[in-house]
Amino acid sequence: MSTTDKVSPATRWAVPGVAALAGVAYLVAGLLGGDVSFGVLGFVLMLGTGVVFMLVARRSDTLAGLRDRTDERINAIDRSASLVAGMAVLLAVLVMFVVEIAQGADGSPYYQLGALGGVTYLLSLIWLRYRR
């Protein structure tokens, strides 16, 4: 039993890596869509976010915990924060779906997003039910 797992480089670079990938996605989308400034701005913004995260993680135990994933309390806080964020997005989707319907629209794309959230929740429930 160990509570001091070694941090793999993949884990350490996950957050800045995802930020960089998102930046590249913004850049490609901007170039393809003819909005170069959006692409460049999005790329620089996401790359900067990743760099700032890595720099601040040197001084902040919380960000270092999010980077290394070895502190169970930080991991628990991250799970709770993710749950709150997910519920906020789902609530916003449901509200917007109702607003769209009330305005005579078909509720798109909110009903698809709501369905995605519901199906994901059910599949996760089933998966976790059999794993734990």
Add this chain to the structure above:
Amino acid sequence: MRNDVRGERLARGLSQAALGEALGVSRQTVNSIETGRYMPSLPLAIALARYFSKTVEEVFHVND
């Protein structure tokens, strides 16, 4: 749930940061455990108890 983590740590002259480093958690996590704001997982509770050469029951106490 009460615990004697602070007392055991101070008896050994350890800082929260030193104990956290030994256990692979942050100083804040040690502080949160000591003040009762965070309940450690079973593996971490066992690791803490073993670190102090005690049993889990000797370090953590259920409030009656």
